[in-house]
Amino acid sequence: MTALQIVLWVAVPYAAIAVFIVGHIWRYRYDKFGWTTRSSQTYENRLLRWGSPMFHIGILMVIAGHVVGLLIPREWLYAIGITEGIYHLGATGLGSFAAALTLAGLAILVYRRRTVGPVFLATTVMDKVMYVFLAVTLGFGTLATVFYQLLGPGFHYRETISPWIRSILIFQPDVALMAEVPLLFQLHVLSAFALFALWPFTRLVHVFSAPVGYLFRPYIVYRSRDAVRGARKPRRGWDPVQQPNPQRLHGL
Ligand code: HEM
Helix, strand or coil: CCHHHHHHHHHHHHHHHHHHHHHHHHHHHHCHHHCCCCCCCCCCCHHHHHHHHHHHHHHHHHHHHHHHHHHCCHHHHHHCCCCHHHHHHHHHHHHHHHHHHHHHHHHHHHHHHHHCHHHHHCCCHHHHHHHHHHHHHHHHHHHHHHHHHHCCCCCCHHHCHHHHHHHHHCCCCCCHHHHCCCHHHHHHHHHHHHHHHHHHHCHHHHHHHCCHHHHCCCCCCCCCCCCCCCCCCCCCCCCCCCCCCHHHHCCC
């Protein structure tokens, strides 16, 4: 075990996780009103209407795949009948589809940000840095899946990367598990931890305030205002609102 391996597979992950947790607490305490997606929908909606759902549906599928592939030991999946073959069919098939959807969505969102004037003006330096790390992480993950799982012989990450990440989470890091992992996967994991360290300082914080309540709240009814007051006859069954008498208002 070399010093570099300890830095890469112990120090870097724990430092990133610490910055992720402490950074979110700090951001919430000192920048509560900046805790937002800083939505740009008001400037442009045609590209956003496609790019945003594609990116979000894709990334949610990618996250679900990571939870199953990384956090759940494969023996547990065998126990419920998900064999190695079934798992890889699902992981590679669905994973590749999810990756393509996410990357296509991201491409639309980045194109929109660059070409729509007001959206570009509302883009901060931190947004740009965040997009680079997001794209690099997605890119390495997709390349690793395509070269090793789809076109290549298949790499058994559930015997290496998955137990390693779980060893990190239970505070018993097993560095040796990462030693023989192919470079593309190593770069994917390291860029993911860099993204985690940046996370609290970007608009990715909105992930932790997803508007789930929106699905269950009562409707809000919007009505357009009449151009001329009193232009429309009051509906039957409702009395018109009385105009206040100015004399009574002034106590005369
Ligand atoms: C420490 C964190 C992470 C680890 C250990 C990890 C590990 C992996 C592994 C082993 C694969 C191959 C899956 C397969 O071929 O079946 C993969 C694929 C992928 N990863 Fe990650 N990943 C991490 C974080 C992320 C993050 C934060 C993103 C997105 C920003 C991401 C995006 C992807 C994508 C798009 C793929 C290809 C499609 C897929 O299999 O879902 N990963 N990752």
